[in-house]
Amino acid sequence: MNEFWHAFSREKNDQQYNPTLWTKRLPTEELLPAHIAFTQEKSESYRAKGVETLAFGEAEFAGSIDVFRPDTLPENAPIVVYIHGGWWQWFSKEQFSYLAQPFNHQGFAVYMPGYRMAPDWENNTPMESIVRQMQYALAAILKVAEKSAAPTLYLVGHSAGGQLVTMLQHTNWQQFNVSESAVQKLKGIFSLAGLFDIRPLVDSFVNDEIKMSSSSAAAVSPQLLAPAAHNCPVHLLLPELDTPEFFRQTKEYQQKLLAEGRNCYLKLAQSRDHLDIIEKLAEDNDEIMNYLLTNMKVE
Template structure:
């Protein structure tokens, strides 16, 4: 097996999860049903076609805002697929923002980092109070980047907790993957965009990963937790596609970790 094939296999998820190919349709259906009963306010945070976020507001005054950044290896999905993941925090009285961002190959990962920084800034300007950041897979990478010292957003002193879920924290292995045909990572960008290689800012963080995930994702989560010196939760029985489902539940351990 070639190096590329080995890396592709290491980071493959759908083929190692029973019914894995059906998950995107299930997510989209659940998200659409949630939006039907919980209409969102769409906010532009830039001039790009995908520089938009959906803001879900609770009844009454929000305690603050949860920002959830979706995954998809930086090259798939948008905000419309994940609306239902707002349910848990919304039920606890938090506003929830879910941004889209420009994907590869149109954008490089460094540009996506800056888009998420801008998206959070837009949310911070609309809803007062603390910010809590969560992201899954590539989105876990992007929220982990918000705690790196090379960024200096004006809203960072409002961040109460960051929860990267199944994050990609060291991008260097991905330079050998087939997905890099779209990502276009080179050594300089892989190092500059890898949270485990960067100076850290002291913000509360909990790294979350499914205990049944691929070894590569368990490694990536452990590397980030070790770099941060923070808590690591390996959720029993959860794989890469169902580890995020707990965000739909107001009292799940994942929702509690994010909101406390």
């Protein structure tokens, strides 16, 4: 693994890990506001059609999951779990409700768990706490999948969510009272514009509010962990217009998984940047959505 990033200055890290600086479809200062406005409008429209909530977790790890299951779907519909991004400190599950629509139309029930933002945790391990909270969330969804006889479950995450979905495969599900038959329903992981070595972010703008330590960053870096307990295909979707560091990290993570004997696929999202890789998923015949659906079996 190439660790030349150790030599990066704070300025270099800020440049390499801020994808909004690298796309040219809008001026940098307009890109994020446009993304927020777009996703909010789309999501408010889809939420108006109906959303249920599912509680999960306990104590500080408690939270809620938005469930999108139109009346046209059977109780045992296959499941997609979507975890949102935002550098572990911005946005919310409600911001991305619109992404449930294309999956619903293809016969999937969609579960979107929310997590407490990293600066809001009253401890010294906010990043590990977010992972733990998402483990509780997925445990609750896996139990629902078993109870409803859903045949398959897929994890999809974007950016920070892309890191979280790859971390979840390292969970000891016995600690959450999840049966092995329920765990086996997890058939694929899709990380869109994810990061897999969090250590470079310690000295960057991302950490100004999180204040994670180097040891915490290592603990939540899938690149540095032992082989995952659960073996299912992993798909890494990389926007063509992301930064060189996103390219390096994605390719090195694929190499790690392949060396472990895992099935890991890298898909280049041509002409897509860090934000419109998800903005366009709800468009008709979108290439990336078609890739996701092609690799998700409705059994």
